[in-house]
Amino acid sequence: MPRLVLYQPDIPQNAGTMMRMAACLGVPVEIVEPAGFDVSDRHLRRSGLDYLDHVAITRHRSFAAFEEWRRGAGARLVLATTKGAVPYTDFAFRPGDCLMVGRESAGVPVAVHGAADARVVVPMRAGLRSLNVAVSAAMILGEVLRQVSGATETVLRA
Numbered sequence: 230m231p232r233l234v235l236y237q238p239d240i241p242q243n244a245g246t247m248m249r250m251a252a253c254l255g256v257p258v259e260i261v262e263p264a265g266f267d268v269s270d271r272h273l274r275r276s277g278l279d280y281l282d283h284v285a286i287t288r289h290r291s292f293a294a295f296e297e298w299r300r301g302a303g304a305r306l307v308l309a310t311t312k313g314a315v316p317y318t319d320f321a322f323r324p325g326d327c328l329m330v331g332r333e334s335a336g337v338p339v340a341v342h343g344a345a346d347a348r349v350v351v352p353m354r355a356g357l358r359s360l361n362v363a364v365s366a367a368m369i370l371g372e373v374l375r376q377v378s379g380a381t382e383t384v385l386r387a
Contacts, residue, residue, distance in 0.1 A: 230255070233370060236261045237264060308317075324377045
C-alpha cells in the first residue's frame with residue numbers, strides 16, 4: 230500500500246484535507262514533525278471532520294526518525310516537488326512507495342531532496358509557482374493508486 234507523507238506541515242486546513250482524502254482512499258499517512266501547529270489543533274479537526282478517525286496516522290518526531298522507519302520498511306521515497314524533473318504521470322510508482330509533500334511555506338530542505346529516491350513534478354504553465362499542496366497530493370496520489378490498483382483494490386473495497 231502506498232503512503233502519503235506530510236513533511237512538517239504548517240497549514241492545518243491543508244493537512245486535514247489531505248488526511249481526509251487519505252481516509253477516503255484507504256491510504257496511511259506519515260507525519261514528519263515538527264508540524265507548524267498542534268496536530269490535535271481544532272482547525273485540523275475541522276478540515277478532516279470525522280474522517281480522521283478512519284485513517285492510519287503515524288507521527289515521526291523528525292526526518293531522521295522517519296528515514297530510519299522507511300529504510301527498515303524498505304520503502305521508496307518519492308518527493309513531490311516543483312524542482313522535480315519527471316512529470317508524475319511519467320513515473321512508474323510501486324505499491325510500497327512513500328509519496329512525500331513538503332511544507333506549504335518552504336517545501337523541503339536540500340537534505341530531504343538528497344534522500345529522495347525520486348522527485349516528481351506536476352507540470353504547470355510557465356511563470357506560475359505552485360499548486361496548493363493538498364491539490365498536488367490529490368493529483369499525484371490518484372495516479373499512484375491508478376498505477377498500483379491491482380495491489381490496492383482489495384483495501385479500497387473494505
